[in-house]
Amino acid sequence: MAEVFRAVLRTASPPGVVLLGAVATAQLDWQVAFAAWGATLVLGAGVALLEVRDSRRLVRWVRAMRDGDSGAQAEVFGGSLRELSRHLGQLESEVGRIRSGVADRDRFLDGLLLALPMAVLTLNPDGRVTFANAAAxxxxxxxxxxxxxxxxxxxxxxxxxxxxxxxxxxxxxxxxRLPAQDGSLYQVSVHPFEADAGQVPRRVMVCLELADSTPRETARTTFLANASHEFRTPLTAILGMVETLQGPGRDDPEVQTLYLDRLGNQASRMVKLVDDMIHLSAVEMSEALPPDGRVDLVPLAREVTEDLTWQAAVRSMRVRVEVPTDPVEVTGDVDQLRQLLTNLLSNAIKHGREGGSVRVEVGPKPARITVTDDGEGIPPGETDRVFERFYRSAQARNRRISGHGLGLAIVKHVARRHGATLDVQSEPGVGCAISVTFEGMPPPPDPTVT
Incomplete structure (x- = not known):
């Protein structure tokens, strides 16, 4: 009989308890049967209480799962509720895995939104911000x-x-313009969240800063106006000389010789202007692409100096080159660096004192090029403007120094592409020194090293 009672306790089944009482009544006398029935009732009540307790535990467990508490697993005594408990445990594990995945995704999205360069905000239906990234x-x-x-x-x-x-x-x-009418120009996109019919949706606002076209348009207009002026001057002179050759000078050999020489000079001036504009455009287009070659500044300085010896000789000037015995290498584009040094040296020869001298220096650690003239120098307050396109100082215009004001603009963009800095030291009446210092441009990788 003890084994029977233990079996009932293990199964915790009320029908089993009733069956036990019936068996006891059929086989025993009424006193024993009465005792068995009493024990059966007590046992049945205990089993019922156990099932009620287990049911309550399962209810609390389900509520805890709903609230996200993954540590509230219930232990049940037995019976059919044990199987339900096992399935709930499996369900809880799956729910925990899904919640962990959702939490990881939310952390990833939060990090992504915070790192975005454009401003992102989420707003509730009332228009209050619930999330904003660092850019916002x-x-x-x-x-x-x-x-x-x-x-x-x-x-x-x-x-x-x-x-x-x-x-x-x-x-x-x-x-x-944000955040006010005098702010930067932005493209603002407002995206509504899905919402039930009749409800006001939440919204996401994305603010992307746009390149303001006003300064760019101003620079473009200024460039076109300056370029038109530079072209108009030689063209006007050419047209005047052509009219003279077609009219009064048609049969005058001296006038023809004189004007043909001048026509050649004006045509050369226009060719030089076109070449400078092409060079400037090419440098600007390549400015975002870092150079990948290696250039030794020592032989480059000698080559450029030899090429411009004739220009210095026209003004009876002497060009001195001071370079170290060891190579001074930089990462760079050899053609653009040749153009940079040519423009600096040509500018120094044009602005230097006639019969004077120009010095070209190359120095190491950090690598640098310095071109110094002994002219009148740059007027105070104009050193920051000499690298502007088409800029020519009043001194240059008064002295009728040739040029279009594009040479040093090309120097600026070449230096910028090579990670170099420009420095201008000028003293009125003494001269001017322009230095290009190469720093911050790492050497290109050696293709032979793996």
Whole structure:
């Protein structure tokens, strides 16, 4: 009988208890049967209490799973609830795995949004910010979460786009200046979240800064105006000389010889202008591409000096080259560096004192090129402008020094591409020294090294 009772306790089944009582009544006398029935009732009540307890444990476990508590697993005594408990344990493991994956994805997305260069905000239906990345905090100069959108910006078109996205449930894209009307130009896109019919959706606002075309258009207009002026001057002279040759000078050999020489000079001037503009355009287009060659500045300085000896001889000037005995190598484009040094030396010869001298120096650690003349120098306050396109100082114009003002602009862009810095030292009446210092450009990888 003890074994029977233990079997009932293991199965925790009320029908088993009733069956036990029936068996006892059929085989025993009424006293024993009565005792058996009493024991059966007590045992049945105990089993029922155990099942009620286990049911409550399972209910608490399910509620804990719903609330995300993964450590609330229930232990049940037995019976059919044990099988249910086993399945709930498996379900809890699967739910935990899914929640872990969702948490990892959320952390990844949060990190991605925080790292984005454009400003990103999420707003609830009332227009209050619930999330903002670092770019948004920088743009609006405050920590946006908790703020209403009108507290961040009062630009009407931006606020209207937010309202329209919620009302029409479509993406609204506008261009405006943020955070106020005098700010930078941005493209603002407002995306509505899905929401039930009749409910106002949440929204995501993305603010992408645009390149303001105003300075670029101003520079373009200035460039075209200067270029037109530089072309107009020789063209006007050429047309005047052609008219003379076609009219009064048609049969005059001396006039023809004189004007043909001048026509050649003006044509050469236009060719030089076109060449400089082509060089400047090519340098600007390649400026974002770092050079990958190796250039020794020592032989380069000697070559350029020899090439311009004739120009110095025209003004009875002497060019001195001071270079070290050891190579001075830099990472660079040899053609562009030759153009840089040619422009610096030609500029020094044109602005130097007639019968004077120009010095070209190459130095190591860090590598640098310095070209010094003994002319009148750059007027005070104009050293920052000498690298502008078409800029020519009043001194150069008064002395009728040839040139278009593009040579040093080319020098600036070549230096920028090579990671070099420019330094101008000028003293009125004494001369000017322009230095190009190469620093910050690592050497290209050696293809023979694996």
């Amino acid at each position: 905090a920088k743009l609006f100069q405050k920590v946006p979460p908790g703020h209403a959108l009108p507290e961040l910006t009062r630009v009407p078109i931006c606020l209207q786009a937010f309202d329209a996205a919620g009302r029409e449930r479509t993406v609204q894209t506008v261009q405006c």
